[in-house]
Amino acid sequence: MKIVMIEPINISMLKIEEYRQTLEAGGHQLIAYSARAESNEEMVKRAEDADILIIANQPLPAEVINSAKNLKMISVAFTGFDHIAMDACRENDILVSNSSGYANQAVAELVFGLTIDLMRKINDSNTAVRAGKTRAGLIGNELAGKNFGIIGFGSIGQKTARIADAFGCNILVDNHKKHQAGEELGVEYLPIPELMQKSDIVSLHVPLKDSTVDLIDAEEIALMKNSSILINTARGPVVNSKALAEALNEEEIAGAGIDVFEIEPPIPKDHPLLNAKNTILTPHTAFATEEAFIKRAEIVFANIEAWLAGKPQNVVS
Template identity: 75%
Template sequence: MKIVMIEPINISTEKREEYKKKFAEKGHELITYSERAASDAEMIERAEDSEIMIIANQPLSANVINSCPELKMISVAFTGYDHIDMEACRENDILVSNSSGYANQAVAELVFGLTIDLMRNLKACDKATRESKTRAGLIGSELAGKNFGIIGFGSIGQKTAKIAKAFGCNLLVDNHKEHAIGKELGVEYLDIDEVMARSDIISLHVPLKESTEGLIDGQKIDLMKEDAILINTARGPVVDSEALAAALNNDKIAGAGIDVFEMEPPIPEDHPLLNAKNTVLAPHVAFATEEAFLKRAEIVFANIENWLDGQPQNVVS
């Protein structure tokens, strides 16, 4: 079968060649590209006669899917798949597998990078030090003893909870079915409004779907404490950026650490969070570590191998 990696997935040339050889030995052809396609037309040119496609987080439209009549399987080098037209996949009987789990550790760790940066004023500390100033006005807060709210208690939410517990936080989780890990960590399950109102730190870990788009709107943000911070490493559209920026600029909340936006970076110059006060912004980097990329590649190609063997895994369609 013809397998096309339609965009790079951040593995070395040596690793790509290793996978090419492995599939060639089984009678399959793996074609890879080192840069993203610039348009749907270029994506179609690359993949129109492929039977298996590998894609990361580049949007995959119905136009491209419908133009690939031989396509039978898509292995997504990403946890989320809201960038893929799943209806077109269903209509064309295309199986889609994702790479859930590859970046759990990476994302959870960045949550605390953003949190500590905000709580200990690291950006301002760096600036003050370089300008020969002192710590005046830069006294921060500790994580220990704080209420750490988690919205979305899947794999990444649970990993985040473990780290928060190690810091000595009290764990508040929005209404979820109870998990064994929740009992082990002493999680308190509350409705989302209570989590928003009682938390000192709120970390978002929900997928993007109809029910979560705009979930954290102005009303939810208004529930937050004035000294609370919001961390979003989930999906940009889960948060109303205009409402969040207004709350930050009016000192309604203390800060926000944002890794995801309504679009993939670079974000436009007029994005409301770019000039909002007390923010730490990152260009969708939470998942991006060397270790995570290696895990991701292993899952991506295992998905394909298992599908070829008639035992598909990580199926999302």
């Protein structure tokens, strides 16, 4: 089988060589590109003879999939797969596996980095010290005892809940689906409108699909307390950025920590959140730790080995 890593997945060349040797011992070939393709035409050329593709979060359009006549399997070095033309995969009988779970810890940790930064005004305090100011106006709030709302109670949502529990928060979860972790933590399941009303912190952990676009719009944001904050490390389009920016600028909520946008950074200078009040923005870094990248590569190649053995895993198509 010809296996093509069509874009880098943030592991060392030494690690890639280890995977290459393992695959070659089984009679397979691994080609790994060290930079992203700059056009669809270049992607078509890279993928044209591949039996298996490895891709991270670069969009993979139908044009590329349809042109790869030997393609049988795609191993996605990412949890989400909305950037892949799944209809083309189904039409061409191409199996797709993702790397769900590799960044659970990384994403959950950033949720609390953003939350604590906002609640304890860390970024503002750093600026104040450097400007020769005092703590005046920088008195923050503790997490303990706060209502921590989680929308999307999958693996990352559950990891976030466990950390929130360690901080002494009361955990509220949208009642879409119940899990064992909810029973262990004693979470309170609520409809989203009630969760938005009661929460001091709302953290989003839903996938991007038609039903979650603008899940958090002006109507939902209006339900939040003036003292509450919103954290989005899920997908950008889940939140209506314009509505959120307006609420922040009108001080209808206390702050927002945003790691994801409608497009991948760099973000246009006219994006509404760039100049919104009390906002911490990060350039889609929630998943990006060295530990997560190593775990992701392990899952990517384990998916391939499983498929080659006739026992596919982490299948999303």
